[in-house]
Amino acid sequence: MTIELRRASFEPLVELGRYQVSQGELQGRYGATAIFVGTMRDFNDGEPVRGMTLEHYPGMTERHLQQIVETATQKWSLLDALVIHRVGELRPNDPIVLVAVWSTHRAAAFAACRFIMEELKSKAPFWKREDAATGTRWVEHNTPG
Amino acid sequence: MGIQVKYFASLRDRLGRAEDRLAATEGMTVAAVWAALWPKTPLPPNTLTAVNMEYASLEQSVRDGDEVAFFPPVTGG
Numbered sequence: 001m002t003i004e005l006r007r008a009s010f011e012p013l014v015e016l017g018r019y020q021v022s023q024g025e026l027q028g029r030y031g032a033t034a035i036f037v038g039t040m041r042d043f044n045d046g047e048p049v050r051g052m053t054l055e056h057y058p059g060m061t062e063r064h065l066q067q068i069v070e071t072a073t074q075k076w077s078l079l080d081a082l083v084i085h086r087v088g089e090l091r092p093n094d095p096i097v098l099v100a101v102w103s104t105h106r107a108a109a110f111a112a113c114r115f116i117m118e119e120l121k122s123k124a125p126f127w128k129r130e131d132a133a134t135g136t137r138w139v140e141h142n143t144p145g
Numbered sequence: 146m147g148i149q150v151k152y153f154a155s156l157r158d159r160l161g162r163a164e165d166r167l168a169a170t171e172g173m174t175v176a177a178v179w180a181a182l183w184p185k186t187p188l189p190p191n192t193l194t195a196v197n198m199e200y201a202s203l204e205q206s207v208r209d210g211d212e213v214a215f216f217p218p219v220t221g222g
Contacts (some may be wrong), residue, residue, distance in 0.1 A: 038222050054221070055154055057214065061197035085221065097222050117222060123200075126221025127154035138155040139220040 034109035042092035
C-alpha cells in the first residue's frame, strides 16, 4: 500500500505501470485492477477556471489517506493499493488524484477504489482555491459522487 | 509548551493568521480554545476540528502539548 503527495504534475498511467511492475508480490496474483483518475477542469460553477491551488494539512493528510486505505484493506480482500494526490499549483488538465487497487477478482477492486475515493473526498484534509475569471475563490464543498 | 493551534484555507485567510499558541487551562475543550483566542468571533458553521491530527468534537478536552486545528469542509480529490 503506497500513499504519496506530489508537488509536481504527474502522469497517472505512467505511474500506474511503473508501480505495478515494481511490486514483486503482485506478479501473477492479481486478476483485477480498478483505477480512478481525477483531473482538473477548466470550468466550475459555470465559470472558467485558469488554475488552482491545493492546500493540505501536512501530517494529518498523509495519516488520513493511510487510514482510509487501511480501512479498505479490512473491508475487502486487496493485494495492493496506490494513492497519489497533488498539492500546490495546478493548471486545467493536470491530474489531481490517482487511486489504483489490485485484487484477485473485480468486485473487490471496483468497490474498494470507489470507497477510497469517496472517503478521500469527505475526510482527507485538502482544500482547493480556484483562480477564476472573477478572482480567486475557495471551493466551499465537493460535488456529490 | 502550551497548545499549538492551526488554521487552514479560507478560515486562515479570514482570520489573517495561520497559527496561535495558548496555555491550556484545567478541563479545557476544543470549543474553549476557540473562545479564548477569538472571543468576538463565533466559530463559523461547518468548521471542522482536529486534535493531534484526528477529527475531534468541540467537546473534546485538550491539554498542553496538543495540536488543535480548525478548518473548513475539505475539498480534495
